[in-house]
Amino acid sequence: MDYILLVVGFVLLIKGADFFVDGSASVAKKLRVPTMIIGMTIVAMGTSAPECAVSIAASVKGSNTMAISNVIGSNIFNLMIVCGACALFAPLAVKVSTLKQEFPLSILAAILLVGMGYLGMSLNRVEGVILLVVFAAFLLWMVLAAMKARNNTEVEEIETLPGWKCLIYIIGGIIAIVIGGDLVVDSASNIAKAFGLSQTLIGLTVVAFGTSLPELVTSLVAAKKGETDMALGNVIGSNIFNILLVLGIAGAVSPMVFLNENLIDAIILIVVSILVWIFAWSKKKLNRIHGIIMILIYAAYVVYICMR
Secondary structure, eight states, X not given: OHHHHHHHHHHHHHHHHHHHHHXXXXXXXXXXXXXXXXXXXXXXXXXXXXXXXXXXXXXXTTOHHHHHHHHHHHHHHIIIIIHHHHHHHSOEEXXXXXXXXXXXXXXXXXXXXXXXXXXXSEEOHHHHHHHHHHHHHHHHHHHHHHHHHHHHSOOOOOOOOOHHHHHHHHHHHHHHHHHHHHHHHHHHHHHHHXXXXXXXXXXXXXXXXXXXXHHHHHHHHHHHTTOHHHHHHHHHHHHHHIIIIIHHHHHHHSOEEOOHHHHHHHHHHHHXXXXXXXXXXXXXXXXXXXXXXXXXXXXXXXXXXXXX
């Protein structure tokens, strides 16, 4: 039964992402807002829903290892596999403004997490609230950037979906993505447990992979449709959301203990983030060579966490 639910989950993720990208892209064009900003807000929030649900539920149940490892594992997966796979399909052009602002912010969020974890080997309620305050400031910045971009964008005659259809596509897409993500996580976790894998390993691999599937599918669909800004914005936005919002809420709800493994994985996240940032700066885009290198690095990381 778990195998059937796994297939159903994949189908819901793929079709949901397809509708979600079409609806979000149309909204961006109608409102004259850059798809990069839409990707970092609406799309990122929608595709981060599985991580949010899994980590908060894990925090409430006292499964701290699952909550923290899920977020860190998802962020590494987003960066190395989602961006890497998208770069294989189509070169991901990166704007200089993104390299100077949003990308560094995602790295700083990871550094903030490591700092909090190292100082007390925990994420308490106060630190959770601090993460949420930083997230609120980020969201306000995105809203102001969207308003500025809208004022500076000339009106163009672009063929878009009707407003009601955009709403149905976005809401329906999010629902399908969330349900699909839940089905994949639950069924994959059951299958993994049947093979005797530990909770930490499941959190870093199976659950992280499952909750990151919305980002993977949505970004691949966006890249295939030529919306490369949305694909990259989705990854960067999701990584920021996962640390600031997801762990912020989880920490505020129930204090979480940091393990040494969590700190090591968070440091690895910072290192690979800087590496991808350097790749993007080199040619102002992520090409197929970069994609292959990123996927190989992730494969090496998976081997490492399985062996330790």
